[in-house]
Amino acid sequence: MRLQGKTAIVTGGASGFGAGIARKFAAEGARVMIADLNGDAAVSMAAEIGGVAQQVDVADGASVSAMAQAAISTLSRIDILVNNAGITHLPTPLEEVAEDEFDRVFAVNCKSVYLTARALVPPMKAAGAGSIINVASTAGISPRPRLNWYNASKGWMITASRAMAVELAPAGIRVNALCPVAGETPLLASFMGEDTPEMRAKFLSTIPIGRFSTPEDLGNAACFLASDEAGMITGAALTVDGGRCI
Numbered sequence: 001m002r003l004q005g006k007t008a009i010v011t012g013g014a015s016g017f018g019a020g021i022a023r024k025f026a027a028e029g030a031r032v033m034i035a036d037l038n039g040d041a042a043v044s045m046a047a048e049i050g051g052v053a054q055q056v057d058v059a060d061g062a063s064v065s066a067m068a069q070a071a072i073s074t075l076s077r078i079d080i081l082v083n084n085a086g087i088t089h090l091p092t093p094l095e096e097v098a099e100d101e102f103d104r105v106f107a108v109n110c111k112s113v114y115l116t117a118r119a120l121v122p123p124m125k126a127a128g129a130g131s132i133i134n135v136a137s138t139a140g141i142s143p144r145p146r147l148n149w150y151n152a153s154k155g156w157m158i159t160a161s162r163a164m165a166v167e168l169a170p171a172g173i174r175v176n177a178l179c180p181v182a183g184e185t186p187l188l189a190s191f192m193g194e195d196t197p198e199m200r201a202k203f204l205s206t207i208p209i210g211r212f213s214t215p216e217d218l219g220n221a222a223c224f225l226a227s228d229e230a231g232m233i234t235g236a237a238l239t240v241d242g243g244r245c246i
């Protein structure tokens with residue numbers, strides 16, 4: 001029960017890596033808000049783990065503010081924030097990605113980190129403690145061709161995490177990034193372009209351990225970073241990638 005008595009918000013928490021993180025946090029004693037664009041899915045996941053649900057568009061300032069207010073009202077305080085919500089564009093030559101696709105990737109993957117920080121760093125500062133985990137990607141460390149602007153958005157998240165860590169450390173707030181390799185989530189087909197045995201084999205050939213990451217892998221890593229066991233860890237970009245970035 002490493003998170004006993006703690007509270008957490010997990011964005012994109014209704015499916016994929018977010019669901020794995022939410023389940024692990026709840027199993028370790030945390031009370032979790034499932035914040036997701038899919039409100040019905042958030043309600044279902046919250047019911048499963050005994051948490052609370054909140055529909056949110058992480059790229060919209062008013063929606064994020066409403067999420068923060070609901071979390072503080074319901075949970076009384078926020079100890080842990082996991083910025084997990086993310087999207088990608090399909091594999092495309094970088095010069096052919098549509099402008100609206102580019103804007104949406106950066107709004108969801110990057111602007112959301114600013115918006116949640118604006119809403120939730122002040123109460124964390126007031127409490128003198130907090131843990132923020134930004135779910136980046138190996139794409140931000142070792143980019144794959146034809147996912148250029150997604151790669152760039154995840155590199156941004158890693159740099160933002162390190163910059164936040166330096167600034168917020170004196171306030172007692174730790175900030176770290178998780179960098180998973182492609183996993184068994186709803187985004188897998190989008191990364192590959194098409195979900196075929198051949199494409200899976202191609203992706204798996206780049207992962208020395210020989211399998212995709214799972215929601216459970218991310219849940220375990222996030223739980224460690226959120227726990228007091230990681231009290232001296234801030235500004236890290238922890239790869240959960242089976243050796244992909246070696």
